[in-house]
Amino acid sequence: MQAKKIINRLAELPTMPSTIGTMEWNQTGDWRYLTPVAADKTAPCRRNCPAGIPIPVYLEAVNRGDVQTALALLLAYNPLPGLTGRLCYHPCQTDCTRKKVDGPIPIREIERFLSELSLEEKNNPFEMRDKQVTIIGSGPLGLSCAFFLGCLGLRVTVLEANSRAGGVLLDLSKQKIEGAILENEIKRLIRIAHIRLVTDAVVDLKGYGNLPKSDLTLLDPTGGLEASVPAGEGGIFDPFADEEIPGYLIAVTLPENLKNFKASLIAHYIAAGRQTAEKVFGHLVGSPEQGKGEPGPEIFLKGEALESPQNADPSTARSPVGKGTEAEGAGRRKGILFEASRCLYCGTCDLCQQCISSCPEACVRMNTHKSGVSVDLDFCKGCGLCAYECPRGVITMEEAES
């Protein structure tokens, strides 16, 4: 910096008024009303998903061309992607940030595409627990619960009075879901989680002793079975409200809006199944902290599959199930990969630095670890440009801080 110059005469005055001084003395931070908060956030797609699927995480794998990992990541939250990919009202797409640019990512379409791939599973993946659970009814809630308990290493038996599994799903018209697709989805779920499915089962709750020997038996409200728990044997359990499991024979109940099965709300039933499974696991084995935690993709895949170059190349990914020529399949795969590549990965900072370049006070800076940005609140006026410019919604303006 140049030395301070004192101007004594008019002739010394430069034509263009400028100064070598700074404005650092003027700490404009106290003008601020809203404060920018830069922190990782949940992406709007995941936030809106009833099943809480970490969508940007699997889209990232699709974008890499690693569709096997993507499918495993998806299955870890949603064991019936072929159904949600067709039936769900896809709130994941409602607030997609990409809408501001062109259009939302067709997440439902991608989910359906992934569901049609065949998964290469581990042979003996789970740490088995010495606990048995019987689920009466094979509707979406019961199957989902069975899946998550199976993946957590419990021995699960599903009893179905009908000759086919599916419960209320079997009542859906062919226009909504084709029988073959439903069958394939259930088959995969049963296979991955090592579930024992008994169809044409004779279920008599009054003669409780006839049921398979279990540590816990639960009634699936989506199983299509009119049954209630006999007095004194157990109780009613709401997976969204109740924490305690009320006995060894429980009837799962649902909030009013879910009591009559609606196909478009399929993800809510999957979420209810998962909630039930986690609480049952906590009851029988211990809290999730003591257990293995939530299931990840590693439990479904052979170790090498995650890194396999064969899987990283989309052109060699396995053919989707269904009709259509090979060329059509390749075209669809290309389209899906393109759509996944449009994901902005909302909620995580990728150091694009748009906030830094848009700050009129130059007070948004890279943090010391170069892992994100920080705001110099001594100077931030709270104008909100950084939050407006942030393409991933990492920066939000909040009425915070005293």
Place this chain on the structure above:
Amino acid sequence: MKKVAMGTEAAALAATLARVQVVSAYPITPQTVIVENLAEIIGRGDLEAKYMPVESEHTAMASCIGAALAGARAFTATSSQGLAYMHEMLHYAAGARVPVVMVNCNRAMAPPWNLYCDHTDSLAQRDTGWVQYYCANAQDVLDSILIAYAVAEEALLPIMINMDAFYLTHTSEIIDIPDQKAVDDFLPPYRPLNKLDVKDPKTFGNVCGADLYSSIKFKRHSDTLALERLWDQTAVRFAGKFDRTHSSVESYQTEDADIFIVAIGTATEAIRLAVDRLRDEGLKAGGLRLAMVRPFPMDGFKRAAVRAKQVIVIDRDISLGAEGIIAQEVKSVLFDRREEVNLTGFVAGIGGNDLSVETIVTLVHQAVSGTGEAVRAGSTLWAEVLS
């Protein structure tokens, strides 16, 4: 090279010949042709410049100021409401001493909504510190923009080149387009000594206390006053190269005149013809065109009007509640000769009315005889008003 072109096309050609580096503008009738032409010229690759289609005139001027502070030759154009929207930034440009050149197409201020000629839009910006030049014809538009860059970059002051809506913006005339090489000789690239430079950090537009504020303003006032002379000298240099004169004050038949008809803009062309007609009638009339309004060309005007006894000012503008703005200006400069001069101020030719030779002759007759159709309000006589 001769070409038939509208005033707006002449303006775009001038900016191209001046090799402007940044064009930032928002379209408004009747200026639109200028920026459309420039966008096309830049798009074709005939001019190496950044074209910024901004969201408002305020931003157009702000970005021109930024570009000029970064050392670029910047150009913009606007009109009427757009110019009014720039107001804050006009002060900034002059205070920051950036040599931005802007074309303003003089259009009436709304409401009532009117797209036609009226000088109140730019005259209302009189005190922003901008130099104001009012063109008489399309050749004047082209040439004055080139002269303006040379003057602005030497004085470090912004210049507004004004042209009458439709009478000039959308009227086709034969213009002589100078050679690019000759223009390059006349107007070298802009190389400011003081500009935004990361290697030499400084702040522009910083806070200034009472200790220097008066001095800075005084210096700007002095530099602006001196610009009359600088313009005329530069115009002489331009004339030496291109053989066309564009001085700050232009006289027609004033050597022996008793009646001086004073105006700005395209009407001054009609005034010349009116002077001829009046002289045929035996009236010793002369025309006096104020090409420059800021700085007011004090020396040139006083010299030209030294023997004026009767002064008639035709204003295409009005300072409501006072009188025509040019009439006020002329009165103040003639103050020391107030005993011997008689001044009549007319407001005429606004909102689409033509200031034809006939109209001008009629107004002069009213000024001389004291009777006519123009209606008096305060000290101003209004033409084209319902009786």
